[in-house]
Amino acid sequence: MLRLAVFVSGRGSNLRSIHKAIRERRLSAEIVSVISNRDDAPALAFAAAEGIPVLSLERVPIDEHARAVLEFIGANGADFIALAGYMKLIPAEVVAAFRHRMVNIHPALLPDFGGKGMYGHRVHEAVIASGATVSGATVHLVDEEYDRGPIVMQRTVTVEDGDTPETLAARVLQVEHAIYPEALQLFAERRVDIIDNTIIIRS
Numbered sequence: 001m002l003r004l005a006v007f008v009s010g011r012g013s014n015l016r017s018i019h020k021a022i023r024e025r026r027l028s029a030e031i032v033s034v035i036s037n038r039d040d041a042p043a044l045a046f047a048a049a050e051g052i053p054v055l056s057l058e059r060v061p062i063d064e065h066a067r068a069v070l071e072f073i074g075a076n077g078a079d080f081i082a083l084a085g086y087m088k089l090i091p092a093e094v095v096a097a098f099r100h101r102m103v104n105i106h107p108a109l110l111p112d113f114g115g116k117g118m119y120g121h122r123v124h125e126a127v128i129a130s131g132a133t134v135s136g137a138t139v140h141l142v143d144e145e146y147d148r149g150p151i152v153m154q155r156t157v158t159v160e161d162g163d164t165p166e167t168l169a170a171r172v173l174q175v176e177h178a179i180y181p182e183a184l185q186l187f188a189e190r191r192v193d194i195i196d197n198t199i200i201i202r203s
């Protein structure tokens with residue numbers, strides 16, 4: 001059973017898919033805290049309405065983010081972090097404290113179409129502009145760089161002729177909602193080994 005802190009910045013559909021998977025017992029976890037960099041993130045409002053302790057960092061000075069986050073998630077007993085549409089770099093102190101216990105979901109097949117500035121529709125615009133015929137979603141461990149850590153799970157979707165960033169985003173999002181709870185469940189079942197920065201999933 002994971003005690004999850006979920007980091008969000010916006011809409012929160014991945015947060016809701018994780019929440020639903022827990023309710024439906026597909027994921028052995030509890031969401032013990034939700035952290036946002038924005039006061040007005042709909043994801044934060046959803047969490048608060050569900051009675052989950054929430055923290056907004058919007059008014060916290062940047063050099064106090066690491067301390068504020070570690071204090072808050074420590075107080076709520078989180079042992080694992082899931083980034084779900086969080087658009088800021090995680091402070092190095094938090095990465096160090098949760099090394100191998102923090103994952104992110106990205107709306108493309110990393111290592112392609114990732115890195116700083118590659119988020120939301122920009123990702124899908126770049127995929128379409130590249131002429132790629134396949135895209136997808138990636139769950140990966142978080143390290144000190146955007147979108148770089150070892151890959152836990154990927155699933156593909158077809159890029160159709162005539163796709164717009166919106167239609168491709170919608171197809172990828174369905175896959176995100178499926179694989180994020182599945183990937184988290186692998187950690188809940190302690191089936192993920194990390195050896196030399198390579199992930200091995202035990203069957």
Ligand code: GAR
Nearest residue numbers: 011012013014085105106107119120
């Ligand atoms: C998701 O598509 C997620 O993969 C993406 O932001 C969206 C958040 O949607 N994350 C990134 O682009 C990170 N680089 P949500 O708030 O509805 O979960």
